[in-house]
Amino acid sequence: MPNNQFENNVLAKVKDLKVHFNSKRGVVHAVDGVDFEILNGETLGLVGETGCGKSVTGRSFLRLLPIPPGIIKDGAVNFKANLVCTRCSGKGCSECGKSGHKTEKGEQVDLLKISDTRMREIRGDRIAMIFQDPGKALNPTLTVGAQMAEVFLQHRSLEILDMAGLGQIKNKAILRFANQDVKVFDKILLLLPKARKQKLKVQEAVKIMVSKALSETQVPNPLKLLDRFPHELSGGMRQRVMIAQALACNPDLLIADEPTTALDVTVEARILELIRELQLKRRTSVLYISHDLSLVRRICDRVAVMYAGRIVEIGKAEEIFANPSHPYTRGLMAAVPSNGIPRGSLSAIKGTVPELIDPPDSCRFSGRCPYEVNGCRVNDPKLRKITESHSVACFINDASLSWCAPSFEGERV
Amino acid sequence: MQLRDYIIRRLMVLPILILGVSIVVFTLTRVGGSPIGIYLSHEMTPEEVLKIEERFGLDKPVLVQYIQWLKGIVSGDFGWSGVASAPVAEVFPIKLAATLELATAAGLVALFLGITLGTFAGARRNRFPDHLTRIVAVSGASLPQFWFGILLLIIFWAQLGIAPIGRSDATIFASISHPTGLYTIDAILAGSIRALWDAIWHLILPALTLGYGATAIIARMMRSALVEELQQDYVDAARAKGLAEKLVIKRHARRNALVPTITVIGLTFGFLLQGTITIEIIYRWPGIGRWMADSVLRGDQATLMTYVLFTSVLFLLVNLIVDVIYANLDRRVTLGK
């Protein structure tokens, strides 16, 4: 094993991730050298404008990238799943402190390199994802119950069989049914009376599990919801279904890709609360992707700011908001109305996000930066530590430079 | 609410359209010789002819003639078929059953092959199965069905001698009773494996010929629908749950892709309907298509007009049903967004 095994409190470590996309106009460097860690039980916010690469970064954890136009050019996404506590099989007991996890971790893997089969074992089970628009992320032609059942059948089939009282069953057809691996002739085999009864028991067991998962997201009357179609539910309800689905197997990491963007503000608040609650209860880590800095402030422990395919600033939430050290971060904060800034001083960041095809060797924010100097146009800053937990990729106030560093006082209007 | 209104609107327009078609058909009868010629047969006596002439009023204004004709239709009098030497209404159901059997077999083939091929192609976009499906689709739309049928006959019947012509072997056919008129069903009801096999054996080549073009239509639609669906978020969401790719495609993408594909069922139906005419000629199938073709050549207007009327009404109904089903399913998709 290479010597980048991580410490016990680190769940995932992204190293120099580069994801590029082939397009008619050239190769788009959507994610171009991203490094960060996700710690156990923390909520890490990933903030940036549209097109900065945050979604692609999030999806890399599950390898949900369209691979013909996309290539994973370089890098690793190392992940160490938590081992499930054997006493309570993940449900939470006194021995594991209710988290369902043992203290040691499982084996470390590089999510970009593991086999497809292994990836599918992790998807939905150890790492889960909720999407931006729950209306589009739920299958319109399947009932809520059917869709949620899929997660349980895929990963917790043994539990289901136990619950159905079929723990010792040898019938291959039923086993395959519980595992969603139905073969063509199984359809006929499952019509036999004995098999039919067993199938029903399995379905009943699944229903119970699904309703329990739904009730944890504070859905009133979960049993009734099972037979509804997504279009019959409100936006907030749909997102709860998504969340319930994602947390079904108690994953170690939840990737939330702008989960409240498509929701009303009032609903958004409740969903955020819900995510926070559930996260605390189960000690799940959350990678919260958003373009909304103020929102991220409310629920994230640490924040990473992304721009043009790179992380430009990362640190604890308090640090970032108290001392934003990258001009882009400052720009983002100034563009958001909040209590601190008096009315009338909103400012937009001038210019637009650069074309990510063949990015230049300069700082990618140059051309839009109010503080830039000549050196910024020919050098590309790397992440450097300001404090133990706060890093920034900028030359401002960098004492180690051989040339004259820019500073925040030299603002050009 | 909107769905109900939509259905009601369509249902209200339907009789107007049918009436319109009847006017067109009646006009055609006026153009082609004696308008009451369809009721006459060679066996009638001069008195009977006179009675009919009176009834349908050759001397009365056109409108009255039209209404008389319409009255006749509504009461089941579709005229006399010179080709069949019997009232049209008597012979129609029997021949219709034969055509229905053929069209259904072809339709099932087209549905199965079309959906499978389309899914296959859509999931493997721009690779070999996709190109193959494209070729099938384009050739299916350009193929003269009668020529295709003749080609297949040349190969399988004339050269190889392994395919039959016609619907059945006369002796086997006569050995069972025919309550429904559908050879396959009747064979099953009679419990005769020999007859069932005879029926299927004769169905194969005509159904494949007829179904080829229909397969193309469905495969093409299915492919583009699937490609659309595979770009949706819920497909990635399904993958994110750890489901196998095959399951994602079958249970998620394909299921949704079937919704827009339904819209081509009306088109496919029309295609099958029209295709039966030449297919029945070539394979000597005793259905309404061949009867109609004979009528065309022998001036049997009664059959011709009944056929036009019948197929149009059927076509309208099928399209209506398909549109309503689609509107219903589409709700789930559009309301969800």
Place this chain on the structure above:
Amino acid sequence: MTNPPQSSNITITKDSAFSVKINRFLALLQRLLSNPTTVIGLIIIGLMLSMAIFAPWITTANIPDPYQMPRDWGAVRKPPGEMGYLLGTTNEGGDVFYGIVWGSRTSLQLSIYVVGSTMIIGTIIGSIAGLLGGWVDEVLMRIVDVFLSIPELIFALAIAAVLGPSFTNIIIALSLVIWVKYARIMRAQVLQIKQNDFVDAARIVGDSKFNIYIKDILPNAVTPVTVQATLDMGNVVLIGATLSFIGLSEAGIAEWGVLVSEGQAGIASGRWWASTFPGLMIFLWALAFNLLGDGLRDALDPRLEDR
């Protein structure tokens, strides 16, 4: 008048509406030709057209009527290659190759007459319906709907049957059936553009309705009409051949459908060539126009992600 600056590249210096149109056209041509299947279609069409145009030079025209199949009673039922007959002869000693070549002329005439007349009639009626609106629109569209309720082939069959078997009648029958498609397209275009803001702007400025029609509506409608017309060029020959096959054309003429029908008799005895080659031509003709039509549709449609 001073000479405008000379330049070899119109796109850079001149900016007139005309040059913009030329450039758009060239871009379209480029998109069309970049699609291999479209190119195949164009090649086939080119070959067919040449065959049709140069028919009297490729084969000696039959007298008195070149469209009648020649009869050589001494060379009846010959297979391909025998006695100098490239593709064999029919039951009556007709040269199959002759039938193919002159049949292309027949097909060309059929498709041009039908598509040409239906395009004009349909466009006019559709425009009237769209522009005038009101009860005129209702009545015309009901008629269109009724016509569309009858399946194409069956309708054409009935009309041709009632008129009597002849080549001209097939042209008439097909025209009566197909014009509705163009009416619909045109009406939709008119309605769509009527809603557009720039039409309102033109009206404010004082352009007459007719002007608006010519300048704004027609150019936009060209696209779907052209695609439909291209597809119909193929489709018409297909349906026409089917009608001939059933027997609604004249016997013994050089027309592909008729040839296939007449060639059927020999199949049982193994004489496959009389039906196969003419049928192949119908297929190729329809295929070529379908490929071209699809290619046109894709090239004219801005959002071609798929392919």
